[in-house]
Amino acid sequence: MDTRFPFVDWFRNSSPYINAHRGCTFVILIEGEAVAQGRGEQLIQDLALLHTLGVRLVVVLGIRPQVERALNEDGITPRRHGGRWVADEAIMARVERVAAEQRLWLESRLSLGLPNTPLHGVEMTVVSGNLVMAKPLGVRDGIDFDRSGEVRGVRDEAIRGLLDRRSLVLLPPLGYSSTGEVFDLDAAEVARHTATALSADKLILLGEACGLCDDSGQLRRQLAPLEAEPQLAAADPGSEMARHLGAAVGAARHGVARTHLLSWQDHDALLGELFTRDGVGTMITQHRYEQLRRAGIDDIGGLLELLEPLERRGMLVPRSRERLEYEIDDYVVIERDGMVIGCAALHAFPDARMGELACVAVHGDYRGGARGDLLLGEVERQARSRGLDALFALTTHTAHWFFEHGFGLADVDDLPPLKREAYNQARRSKILIKALE
Structure with missing residues (x-):
């Protein structure tokens, strides 16, 4: 304004x-x-x-x-x-x-x-x-x-x-x-x-x-x-x-x-x-003035502020405060002098030995500094430590970023059963998968 x-x-x-x-x-x-x-x-x-x-x-x-x-x-x-x-x-x-x-x-x-x-x-x-x-x-x-x-x-x-x-x-x-x-x-x-x-x-x-x-x-x-x-x-x-x-x-x-x-x-x-x-x-x-760390309940307010502009533009699926509180252990954040300027989540599907890379977001004032790469690297590290063999992501706007980082196009049938059932056909998100070596 x-x-x-x-x-x-x-x-x-x-x-x-x-x-x-x-x-x-x-x-x-x-x-x-x-x-x-x-x-x-x-x-x-x-x-x-x-x-x-x-x-x-x-x-x-x-x-x-x-x-x-x-x-x-x-x-x-x-x-x-x-x-x-x-x-x-x-x-x-x-x-x-x-x-x-x-x-x-x-x-x-x-x-x-x-x-x-x-x-x-x-x-x-x-x-x-x-x-x-x-x-x-x-x-x-x-x-x-x-x-x-x-x-x-x-x-x-x-x-x-x-x-x-x-x-x-x-x-x-x-x-x-x-x-x-x-x-x-x-x-x-x-x-x-x-x-x-x-x-x-x-x-x-x-x-x-x-x-x-x-x-x-x-x-x-x-x-x-x-x-x-x-x-x-x-x-x-x-x-x-x-x-x-x-x-x-x-x-x-x-x-x-x-x-x-x-x-x-x-x-x-x-x-x-x-x-x-x-x-x-x-x-x-x-x-460290800027640090990558696991998220906690005290980060909920900062996450909501970070995600709201991207949700409003349709780049991310809206997440309620209650959902963030329930899933907070899945998130990592980049904090800069008390402000959450980046986040990503790893939702694990152990039965399928896959994990969903979700909610990758960086504040508009801090893009271009490889912070997305940092978040992806941390999620991949966590996925490997949990014995997962692959990551998948759903996106409507940023497919090329995922391509540049080793993801390839996949089909709905390649998703874990629980995620396949919840897939939103109306949103038509691209499905991308990356094998973890």
């Missing part, structure tokens, strides 16, 4: 995510390039919106380009090794100054409540402090890194207490030692350790790249840590790709459910990733 206000449909479709994200903890890294390139204001508005929707926010703010500009203005060229600069006293003085400036800038923007601005009426308390503990990198390959450090720990209980009080926690890439020293840290490392310590629901890394692409340049929507490791190994040490991938893989392997790689150059990236089913970037997770 057409609507005068397209955003209304988007808002309706995003409502499950609004509910799901409420009360969740997100750790969001905003690289300094985003602020340097004028994207800070938009991101702040998006953070304020997430806050109003009940998301618990920890923001890690990168400052690398701002520090580099300060060093260039003062004619200081830092020594670098392994992707890190050696933070001596001169460099550290600039790091501390820039970190303070960026923190104050962010706090002031999040305090902006003027009428006619997106933040009007939004009250946010921003808290920063000595929440990240650090230790020196020390001497590496004969080079003393001085006040360049690495994360030793995160004061997670203190951060949780601040989040419980509805504060936004801001973490600059600085850490504090037990001896009172301040160390320069990698912002991505701070984000990873914080997300892990808090068992965050999401770690979101906003950099220049929109995510990870395959060899043909196509964006990869989801990877397991093991799948991301080849690109991590190939990335230049110290590059944004290496830093972000290292953080993502490490977080996924230490309990963070989902890590998202997004581009700050895309004005819609943060909200588009969080409030649409397919997102806009790359997600790295140990858990």
Whole structure:
């Protein structure tokens, strides 16, 4: 149905995510390039919106380009090794100054409540402090890194207490030692350790790249840590790709459910990733975002929604809720982030050593991705495990798909007796059979 206000449909479709994200903890890294390139204001508005929707926010703010500009203005060229600069006293003085400036800038923007601005009426308390503990990198390959450090720990209980009080926690890439020293840290490392310590629901890394692409340049929507490791190994040490991938893989392997790689150059990236089913970037997770599994009673509603358009077009025989409940053990489904996007059923006729491949359906938005092949392969596997010798199917619209997958035309007499008696002559479905090797 057409609507005068397209955003209304988007808002309706995003409502499950609004509910799901409420009360969740997100750790969001905003690289300094985003602020340097004028994207800070938009991101702040998006953070304020997430806050109003009940998301618990920890923001890690990168400052690398701002520090580099300060060093260039003062004619200081830092020594670098392994992707890190050696933070001596001169460099550290600039790091501390820039970190303070960026923190104050962010706090002031999040305090902006003027009428006619997106933040009007939004009250946010921003808290920063000595929440990240650090230790020196020390001497590496004969080079003393001085006040360049690495994360030793995160004061997670203190951060949780601040989040419980509805504060936004801001973490600059600085850490504090037990001896009172301040160390320069990698912002991505701070984000990873914080997300892990808090068992965050999401770690979101906003950099220049929109995510990870395959060899043909196509964006990869989801990877397991093991799948991301080849690109991590190939990335230049110290590059944004290496830093972000290292953080993502490490977080996924230490309990963070989902890590998202997004581009700050895309004005819609943060909200588009969080409030649409397919997102806009790359997600790295140990858990499968899309999975093939056996159906259960809780899938009945999703199956009805999936099948109804195909039944209305006459492609499938209508199935009542009661019938689906009775036959639910015969079904397998493809679930994508809580939504049933594909299904198939295996109705066994053991006496004839045959099985019916029934109700093969894939949501219109997800066709063309070999999901039908996946469903067929699972049904064939189940049929073989049950000692069946052949599969048969009845179809009025998709005979060619079955031909392409090894089925051949057959007659009513080739069906098992019970199915032969129930065959609907008025529907005139084509009968196709495939032998199982």
